[in-house]
Amino acid sequence: MRLSLMLAGFLCATAAQAQDKPVLTVLTYDSFVTEWGPAPIIEEVFERDCGCDLRFVAAGDGAALMARLLLEGDKTDADVVLGLDTSLTAQAAATGLFAPHGLAPAPDLPMAYDDALFTPYDWGWFAFVYDTTRLATPPKDFIELGASDVKIVIQDPRSSTPGLGLLLWVKAAYGDRAGEVWAALADNIVTVTPGWSEAYGLFLEGEADMVLSYSTSPAYHVIAEADVTKEAAPFGEGHYLQIEVAGRLAASDQPELADRFMAFIHSPAFQGTIPETNWMYPATTSPAGLPLAFEWLIWPEKSLLMSPQEAQAARGPALAEWRAALAR
Amino acid sequence: MLPARLATLAVLALVLGTLAAVAWQAGGLGALQAADLAAARFTVVQALISATLSVALAVPVARALHRRRFPGRGALVSLMGAPFILPAVVAVMGLLAVFGRAGVVNDALAALGQPRISIYGAGGVVLAHVFFNLPLATRLLLHGWQAIPSERMRLAQSLGFSPKATLRHLELPMLRATLPGAWLAIFLVCLASFAVALTLGGGPAATTIELAIYQAFRFDFDLARAASLGLLQVALCVAAFAVSARIALPQGFGAGLDRRAVLAPPLGWVLRVQDGVVMGLAAAFLIVPMAAVLLRGLPALSGLPVSVWAAAGRSLVVALAATALTLLLALPLALAAARQRRFEWAGTLPLVASPLVLGTGLFLLLRGFAAPATLALPVTVAVNAALALPFALRTLLPAARTLQADYDRLAASLGLSGFARLRLLTLPRLARPLGFAAGLSAALSMGDLGVIALFADPTQATLPLQLYALMGAYRMADAAAAASLLMVLSFALFWAFDRLGSHADA
Known part of the structure; x- marks a missing residue:
């Protein structure tokens, strides 16, 4: 009884928030959304002027993310999927769920990578x-x-x-x-x-x-x-190389917000969080450059x-x- | 019988319903590969060895613990139960601190100029499974010994039974009734082993069915094959159950007057030393790895981030809710199973339900109703309760059978039924196993038996999930501290319920 009340409460709360602002749902892996990952900072910066509610949904790791996508198919609530890598993108593209992002190739990868459906955010x-x-x-x-x-x-x-x-x-x-x-x-x-x-x-x-x-x-x-x-x-x-990519779903109910988020991926605010939260190289190095410790790496x-x-x-x-x- | 029928339905719906949902999504069952059959063979063989070794070693340990009294015995019995409730990742770390390449055993061997030993391989898998399950086997057997009415022991004494005669006339019948069930439970636990087998197995030769399911889901995204493998696991469970049911025989000691047992431990220093050595070795084997985990984690405990404490609170709530649910399912099932075997089947089934199949099936069934993340905690409670049910049932069942055989006619002749029967007869007589079952369920769900990645939501993570998040963020020292916190909390829950049960029993 108490459980169902709690559930009802959850659902009402979700519905109420949804009426306030448009919700952009980003499906990603667990370590991206923990307090030590990039998500908290990214959410704060993006929400400053998008007039929206950016929500990260986590689904295990990269492969679990793929499995989740395949399970949900076109019924998914996600607008953007962030966290697949190049060993999974062929399978992801074959689902036909993704729409072209229309962004320029990221400049700071050690080898050329250009994919109409997926844009790299780190590597x-x-x-x-x-x-x-x-x-x-x-x-x-x-x-x-x-x-x-x-x-x-x-x-x-x-x-x-x-x-x-x-x-x-x-x-x-x-x-x-x-x-x-x-x-x-x-x-x-x-x-x-x-x-x-x-x-x-x-x-x-x-x-x-x-x-x-x-x-x-x-x-x-x-x-x-x-x-x-x-x-x-x-x-x-x-x-x-591992190149981690994001893609936007064709069936998104917030196509403009999704496009805006895809472009935001290459902003200094997003890319600047990557080195010290995801411990990877940013796909577009922010003007501030990399932390000193990264200069010492092989x-x-x-x-x-x-x-x-x-x-x-x-x-x-x-x-x-x-x-x-x-x-x- | 109605509550038992409902509980059966709930369990069947959860285990077989989720399997059916996965198969439905896949459009049928898929063919197994040659590698899957090799995995099945390895799984069964290691489970056979692990279960047999665990119960075989548990007999002398439980016997020694039963017939000797010494200061700190109660604490030792409780402490020795602890490994069973450890989450796999914590237990593996503890075992490696002792038996690993950089562990104390190898350091000692190196200091003595001896070659180092390697824990990795099939031997390591069995070692870890015995570490996990020896405590469970010991406790189940100890309950068996305690359930022999003291009148029978007195009679044996006044007839001047030697230890050998006691063994033959009292202890062997008890073992015949208790051992097969304990063996079955452990065999099935080892059957579903995943993280332990993989981490200590040393490579793909140690592939279990659960890993094959994992691969089918994540590597191949072959739901049809995953469903087939899930079905194979259920089939193995049914087969093992049939075998153990054939071997187990009721002990038929009849009812006693519940007088406190007068202990007359066999004299002679040979037996004393033997019992001491057995208990000492078992205690060292079980307690040292846990102490290693604690020692490493405790110093960093105070520096843990707030989110870890919040996760610990969430885990406590989940554990208590799951415990209540487990007992609600287990008690009617145990009472019904004492009369009709088929209820025991239903209660044993969740043991081999693959957490991955369970999670995916629930995800498929529930996603139409609510966002998965909002269901994370309720689903965790339900799954933990279901997965703890077999252990609770295994604990309650022998006592429930004895209750049925010894008191059913008396209760019927007194017209005792319904809640009066529950309050005056059932609960008091089952207090000890009930307390143990509650402790077991609470501790097990603290450690989250199933990892339900599809529902997991890091913002409302439970402690084990938070432990993984810390490890995933390179924070190994914090992870070690979280592991020791998890261990302490699990053990505290276990101990509190267990004590409650044995005091009510007096």
Whole structure:
């Protein structure tokens, strides 16, 4: 009884607010909307002069976001989806739910990226992060890593976005030889975790010498903890890119607000929050530049990235290779 | 019988209804892949080993705890129950602090010049499952021992039974009645294991069905295959249930007068030392990893952001609401199941319901009515209650059966029925297991059994979700503090209900 009253209360409150101002709903991943993520600042700035109520709805991580979109189809309340990456955009485009954004390509990506449906808001390189006090000379590429006795912890590509990124990284770098590379890596892998958090936690606890994360991870330790012992190991094959994108839904009931938000993504106010809340590189660097700690990070000479179609086609076979090499 | 029928309907609707909703959305069931069958094989084998080992180890531990009295025994019994209620991610961290590559065991081995051992692999999965489930098995068996009427024990004493004779005539029949149920519950818990198996399994060789479901949903977005896998899990549950039902036999001790048991522990220093060693080892195995979690987290506790405390408050409310709901379902089911086995089936089913299938099915069923985020907390309460139900039922059932066998005719001849029967007979006689069941449910839903990502709303997160949010934001020290807070709160709830039950019993 009390529950249904509470529910009714919730619904009334929602309805009442909706009458006041138009609501713009942005579907995104969990870590974007927490108090440590970019959403609180972005919401405050955008609401200052949009005359609207900007609402973030969170749905797990990037892959869960995709699943949510596929479940809801054209019945979704979302106006904008923010947080897919290029390994998911082919699938997202195939739903036919997205409308062209009409924005110019973002200027500050390490390689050209132009997609009529999705605009990038941040990006980063996958990289193995290590502790300089525990590992003096990290391996220089996957081959050296496979031959060494350095212990790594990685994420499962079936349940984690970075895990899938690593799968595509090895595939993009080694093509048909990816299976051999995985076989050589098998004895280096301490364990495979369901998500990024568990892996990173294990690494910090000293369970492994290196962890699959982002080249920007060390910046967190410098800025938030004044800890300069974490570094990303530059790999000779080049580093696989993760480009995170936003798209606007064709069926949005607030098309103008949605377009306005899509353009706002590239404003200094939005982009300026990215480095120290999402710990990624902004797609359009704000005039203030990057935090100092970002200047100290590795800057790989070569970026690897499969096109959305290639990534979509490669992940099934690459997963089978990965499983065969590791499931001994 | 009506409340039991309603409870059955509610459970069936939740478990099978959500499965049907997913299959409906997919337009049918999908074919399983070769890898899914390999996952099914690994899942069953590790669950068999884990469950068998857990109950086998629990027998000497519960026996020693039952027949010895020493200062702090009550606290030890409570503390040893704690691992079962830990959220998986916290328990894994604790185990790794002890058995991991950088854990105390390996440091000690290295100091002694011995090679390091690795916890990762099938062995680690079993170790973690025994860590989780040994406490549950021990408590269920301890209840079994306590339920042997003291008159039978006295008779055994006056007849000069040796420990061996006591074992044969009193303890083995009790074990035959209690063990299969305990084994079944643990087997099913291990069947649905996901995070533990994945983190400690060391790689794709340790793929469980639950991970295959995860993959079907998120990697392939193949709802049809996910539904098939969900169905496979339910089928395994039914099969395991049928096996354990065949093995379990009623003990038939008859009613006692509830006199306080006069303890006459077997004398002789060999048995004493043996009991001491058994209890000491079990206590160390279970308590040291938890202490490791606490030690790491407590220093950062005072610096936790306000949002974590708010989340803790929300979790407490969810836990209490879920506990009430669980007992409302479990008590009528247990009483009905004491007469008719089919009610036990219904109450056991949620154990193998995949949280992911459950969450997705509910999402599909409810999204027409309200925005998912507004339903986050009510859905969490409902799902936590359903997932805690099998444990509550397992705890209540042996006592409910004894109650039925020993007092049903007396109650009928006195014309005792309805609320009078509940107040005068049922509740007092079931107080101890009821308290334990309530404690278990409360603590389990503190730890959020199902992660319902589709409903999750970080602005009204529960403590486990907030724990993940902290980890996701690199804040591992805060996450460790949140983990110890979660552990303390879960344990406090568990302890309070458990105490309530055993005091009412006196």
